[in-house]
Amino acid sequence: MSQASKKSRPTMHDVAAKAGVSQMTVSRVLRGEGYFSQDVKTRVADAAKALGYIQNRLASVQRGMENPMIGVVLPTLKNTVFIDVLAGINDTLAEVGMRPVFGVSEYSEAEEETLVRDMLSWQPCGLILSGIEHTDGLRRTVAQSGVRVAEIMDVEGDAISASFGISQQAAGAEMARHFIAQGHRRVAYIGSQGGSDLRALKRYTAFKSELEAEGGCITYERIANRASSMPLGRELTAACLSDVTDCDAIYFSNDDLAAGGLMHCLSNKVSVPHGVALAGFNDLPFLSALPQRITTTHTPRYEIGALAARYVAGADDVPAKRHMLLAELVVGDTT
Amino acid sequence: MSQASKKSRPTMHDVAAKAGVSQMTVSRVLRGEGYFSQDVKTRVADAAKALGYIQNRLASVQRGMENPMIGVVLPTLKNTVFIDVLAGINDTLAEVGMRPVFGVSEYSEAEEETLVRDMLSWQPCGLILSGIEHTDGLRRTVAQSGVRVAEIMDVEGDAISASFGISQQAAGAEMARHFIAQGHRRVAYIGSQGGSDLRALKRYTAFKSELEAEGGCITYERIANRASSMPLGRELTAACLSDVTDCDAIYFSNDDLAAGGLMHCLSNKVSVPHGVALAGFNDLPFLSALPQRITTTHTPRYEIGALAARYVAGADDVPAKRHMLLAELVVGDTT
DNA sequence: CGATAACATGTTTACGTAAACATCTGGTCT
């Protein structure tokens, strides 16, 4: 072990001693506060660099400064959507020198509450939560903590303070109208996550009621318990098409599943969309590389993350309110 | 604003007052240390719950406790590989009550150094860095800080203390031997990230020299500056196949690109692997949903993250050494 | 039966930083 292993890291006092000034002077010089001679500034900077001084933020925050740290709770890392959201969050926070600490709830509200409590112990200045349904305990905890809270993805429901997302209901209903307009009446629905993905459920509910209102019907419904993936979509589509023979179209809860469905159709010479139309959700980038464009709804995932991050970071041009971003229908190839 | 917005969160003193004991008793009871009457335990627990007390870890860490926080620096979030690594890290840390704070370096060593310095200001008990090439400043900084450091993905080079990954060179060379065995001699290479992905470069270098040693040759080489993606792979493959007509096989720096290449071939009636063989890297799950299996190298990404996390979390059964995990060749469909 | 150990609690202090509150110059203004 080197000599540094046991010795604690250099503090402002060490820097001060080396520079021949007081600790307070070091604190001020490093923060660029107050008036100092060029000589002192240089001595402090040199001493800090020579010792490899790194600020101890725990002490600063303890003393009352804001902690540039944001707790982020995502339901899963297995879905690209949340990765995009995370990228938006991270990029935006990085711009203002903040960092995310994060946790994965696996779509469990109880786990989310535990995670939030854990994160609050580091006194972060904000939290970003997924979805808008939370336990009462969590609501009480964050209310008391006084940190800024952003809820993302979903805006339909009772938000804590600011929510950033799209209207899941509008997206589902729009897809139903598109199906009807394309002449699809007999529709199958394929989902994943065993119904714990509340946003997919909201889309589906709105989709179904709009479809039925317009004269269509759901002829098949399958929500698998596994996590969403292309292979799962392929498998479920195979099962669906062998179970029901007269289905015009399949609405998948997301693009992974839909792309898997397309792969099944390609391999089994089922024409898309004439044999069966497929629609997903999210408009993931890899769709554009598939042999054929399928219908989907574009979701502004990165923007949702970025905007939520701006809010919790304290940007004053992002008010605490319901921010409903635009989710646009993307129509697939019809050849 | 509610009355809680200005008032600071309850402390151990508040809990102690409510329970009618001293702050120290609260500290001990909550940590389950020392002996206490059932009565006191109950009173403290009730008071803590009633006030919604949450521990202030900043104070604990400041006082000398270990901070259950790990700084994680990844080169990008645009590559699924790092998401899998992150999942392994997160799951493993969560098991022992630790959380990752993280940053993205965009493949820049300078940015990585900045990020590490920033993270160290929170006194984390460990760091997970990507790759094994780092600036001297970073090496000095982490050495002085005394935190545990794990380097992931890459094991070829001079590690700080513990490295977890696969042999990029062996993977590249193995693929070259596979190409030769399959009769492919004239090979194209398609990469991305403009050469800043040092691991891809190591694979390619080993691949090329092994290929040439066995009588093959590189007839085309294109490393695009953009981030890796299926659409990019499709585009580059189209360009490649229109530029060189006599190429037997294409080695892509990863599966996204290779899958994009496959999509190009499918859409343009180029038979795979007879017209041109395609090989990627990583064995991403979505490959199994494609119409055809392409050759790739399976990388234990999740395991790398999990093992590195175990190490930095302080597991004593993970020694500080070079951990070389197995990367297995996965042969694609030959039909 | 005095000593020792296990129980059950409290007091003081330190961690590293920054706000609040001093000083002490040397000009500037009236």
Place this chain on the structure above:
DNA sequence: AGACCAGATGTTTACGTAAACATGTTATCG
């Protein structure tokens, strides 16, 4: 010339927690 203020620096203190060091009170043991 006295007042006043910007420049340039230092001292004290508090943030919330837990280790170190008390101080009792009961059992327990030889």
